[in-house]
Amino acid sequence: MNRLIARVASAVLLFGLVGQAAQAADALNGKSLYLNGPVSGGATCASCHGPTPANNVNGILAAANQPSVISNAFAANLGGMGSLFNGKFSAAELADLAAFIGNPNVTAAPAASLAPTTLTFSGANIGQASAPLSATLTNSGNAALNIGTISIGGAAAGDFALGGGSCANGASIAAGANCTVQATFTPTAAGARAATLIITHNATGGSSTVSLNGTGNATPQATIGLSASSVDFGKLLTGIPSAVSSITVNNSGQAALNFSAISVSGASASIITRAGTCAVGTSVAAGSSCTVTVQAAPTSAGAIAASLTLASNASNGGGTVTVSLTGTAAAPAPALSATPSAVAFGSQTIGAAAATQTITLANTGNVALSIGSVGVTGSTAVKLSGSTCGTTLAVGASCAATVSFTPTTEGAVTAALAVASNAPALQVGITGTGTTQATAKPALSETGPIAFADTQVGSSAADHTTTLGNSGNAALKIATLTLGGTNPGDFVVGGTCAANVSVSSGATCTITTAFKPTAAGARSADLLLVTDSGAQLHLTLNGNGVAVVVTTPSLGISPQSFDFGSVVIGGTAPTRRFTLTNSGAAAVTLSGATFSGPFAAVADSTGCTAFPVTLQPGASCDLVVSYTPTNAGASNGSVAIQSGSTTWNIALSGQGAASTPNAAPSNHGGGGCSASQDVTDPTLVALLVLSLVVIGWRRRSRNGGAK
């Protein structure tokens, strides 16, 4: 029974092949297979049958358009062909070979098709151009399609015009490629208008055409257009009106445009002031324009949302067009910050040269700062020795104030840098101690801030080196050297300066800082060095973390699964090529392929090289896989292809068949003819059912025709 089904299945399969050959066989591909042998490699037909089948060497013309003659000859191992080719050609390839044998003089030719065959324009006013419509010219042949000219002919040719589209006079369209033609409709008269778009070319027929249809609209209409469909006022402050935005409203129609209403609506309508030349009762002549201006004056913080609506007699958009009005408002909040927020000079010898430290003042608010005064209060031993701060400081800007310490008496000194502005009053505490002893005088080689180069998250920017000098008369010892501030974890400190390191008078040590962002965006930290005498030195570190672009590798696999069909145990193992294509934007490195089941990779000089395989974007290679069943019955397995943490799987299957002495030559399986004998294959069962249905239908229609 099983055998019988197998026979019927084979017959059906052959029937299927003939059907396919008549429809889709590609004689050019057959020519390539004839001259070059199977895709997986091996002998060529030409080697025994001569350079062309036309000479009928060894009787090959028997297979003209008859793939079954080839498969039967292989099955019978005629001339040893079975040993050479069994399992190496798919059913489609055998059909292609037969098509070539039937047409040995086949040459490549273009084939043109133009779709859609009709372009119908919606009604347009006389003299007014409609939006363009396009048609696609496709070359479904296998040689270049050369365009001669593209033109419009027919009764109302003057009402249609070519414009846009990628097809051009004299252009060449590669096999399988396409181009587009575009036409517009500008009726010169009322009623139905028709013409034909003609493309001449070198494919069969010499030209392709598209019918062009449209209707001319006799009554002139107004057409409204806007220069912008939205206005974003941006970030505003409450109490401060935005800039005035202007929108141009034009009438591209044939009749005067008349507004029935112009209004602003929505939650924020009350803070929008509308003006301009567009007005109800003022006609905009055909071809003319008017303007609407809008200005927002926010009174409270929050999002601004409103819309401007213009209702008119225009024929488009139902006569009503809208412009969305957006923005955000915040209350003005002047803010001033100081870095460092406190200054400690430590011990300083009375009468020695002044020690200095610099304080950076920054406008961290959303309005300009007007600075009233910058000065030192609390002690005459501390003076403001320099300032780059003027009377105003823009949003985000900063300036520097330098303070110096020259004690005249022994003991602790307390003072403050005081800044008066429209922001809350700012005080930076300053401490120091006057002594008659010799003191160290620590100073950094720079006041900062140190700006590191933009760095990818996880990477390190080049190190920066700062020197700590001691120009005093006594040695100093570093008490602590620490990172604080906003993102201390994003910076690394090294160098010879470290806690408990002593720096003698006139000596130096170095601080190296590195930027290693843990997140994207602006990152900053505050380096604080404290000496044993209480001096505090600050250095601001700034950097910008750049997000790492994660590209997920993308691999195209064809086919994504394969059934090798029935294969005799111990016979020649069939192979199958799987094309792996890098369909992503970055190179992909495939680290390896792991097989399960009786399937294995086969080294092939025309296939992928040994793993790891690197594929550039768009590149591909073939993974050649063999099937070597060891047990009778179904084999199921897979191959997993890895790249980093990504894995792609190809499902593999087949049927192991025990070899019997009387068995027919083993021409089953392999090379794409997946279903040659395997009745459990669902495709085959489907084919069987389909064929019986077709045969039944043919009989019935024949009988019907006879009556």
Ligand code: HEC
């Ligand atoms: C090793 C040499 C050799 C190669 C390679 C070869 N053939 Fe043949 N082929 C023969 C011989 C010999 C015969 C005649 C056998 C006979 O008449 O008994 C033959 C006969 C044929 C026939 C006639 C079968 C019939 O029933 O009369 C066809 C069709 C055919 N070959 C197709 C092909 C195709 C297609 C290829 C390439 C895929 C090919 N051959 C490659 C040697 C070869």
